[in-house]
Amino acid sequence: MFRREMQRPTETDKFPLVTRTLLQLDEMHKNGLSLKWGRHYIKSVSATEFTYAKELHTLLNQYDDYKLRIARYDMWIYSNDKNLMQDIIAIDYDSVEEFWDVDPEIGEVLKANADISIVDTPSAFDFKVYLKSTGSTSKAVNWCRSNLDKIKIGDQCLSNMEDGVVEGNYFYIRDEKVLMLVRMMIGDSISRVERLVYEGDLDKYTYESK
Numbered sequence: 001m002f003r004r005e006m007q008r009p010t011e012t013d014k015f016p017l018v019t020r021t022l023l024q025l026d027e028m029h030k031n032g033l034s035l036k037w038g039r040h041y042i043k044s045v046s047a048t049e050f051t052y053a054k055e056l057h058t059l060l061n062q063y064d065d066y067k068l069r070i071a072r073y074d075m076w077i078y079s080n081d082k083n084l085m086q087d088i089i090a091i092d093y094d095s096v097e098e099f100w101d102v103d104p105e106i107g108e109v110l111k112a113n114a115d116i117s118i119v120d121t122p123s124a125f126d127f128k129v130y131l132k133s134t135g136s137t138s139k140a141v142n143w144c145r146s147n148l149d150k151i152k153i154g155d156q157c158l159s160n161m162e163d164g165v166v167e168g169n170y171f172y173i174r175d176e177k178v179l180m181l182v183r184m185m186i187g188d189s190i191s192r193v194e195r196l197v198y199e200g201d202l203d204k205y206t207y208e209s210k
Contacts, residue, residue, distance in 0.1 A: 018057050025050055043073075048092075055091045059084070067130075068168065117194040118202070125152055125172035127179050128194045135188035137161040143185065144171070150178045172196075 013019055025035050025045060035045035045053075060066070066079035079085060089096050117128060131137060141161050144153050153171035160166045166189065173179045183190065 012061075014061050015057060018053070022050075022054055022057060052092050052095060056088070059087055059091065115192075115194055116197045118199050119196050120199055122198045122200075123172070123196045124174070126175050126196060127173040128170055128196055129173055129179070129182065129190055130168065130170045130192040130194075131157075131161070131166040131186075131189050132191035133165055133167045133189075135186060137164060137166050137186050137189045140182070140185045147178075150174045151182075 021037060025037065028035050029047075029050065035047070035050055036042050037045050063079070063081060063084045065081045066077055066084060069076040069078070077085070077088065085099065089099065138161060141158055144151055144158060144161070151171055151173055157166070157169045157171055160169050173182060179193065
């Protein structure tokens with residue numbers, strides 16, 4: 001329920017679907033009912049999981065610098081903010097399976113170049129474009145489908161673009177000329193653009209040492 005593409009964020013709530021679901025679960029709890037959640041796959045929710053979801057929801061609404069990746073019942077949280085990561089661990093240490101910190105050398109590059117993303121293999125695409133659910137993304141769908149030599153995009157992202165619910169979705173762009181064209185089409189629906197940098201090319205980026 002934390003999937004960003006399923007949300008329609010407001011100024012005060014980044015996860016309105018989560019808010020509604022937690023309210024429904026809270027009502028079940030008050031009425032002494034078993035907690036269950038899901039549409040196609042119904043999952044029983046323990047009291048511990050319910051409490052954790054409420055605390056995580058509150059915490060994620062307090063921070064901005066992070067990205068979520070969700071696959072079924074697993075969640076990955078990426079952030080440059082160590083305070084956020086420490087707060088997440090503090091909610092329930094046993095719920096955190098792994099914690100990874102960045103290599104110190106790569107960390108220095110990222111500090112000096114906020115809009116780049118380090119990749120471990122060379123990429124045919126120079127940019128990663130993140131979307132938000134504002135503006136109209138549907139007008140670019142046909143162009144995307146007709147220009148797969150210039151853009152790498154998944155079927156789910158295309159479907160979400162047609163529906164206009166794209167919060168957190170992303171695709172890859174070949175070069176700056178294509179990026180400029182995409183900005184002209186759906187610039188108001190772009191939340192962030194990252195340049196992809198192969199880790200073997202880090203020496204091309206200058207940065208200040210500590």
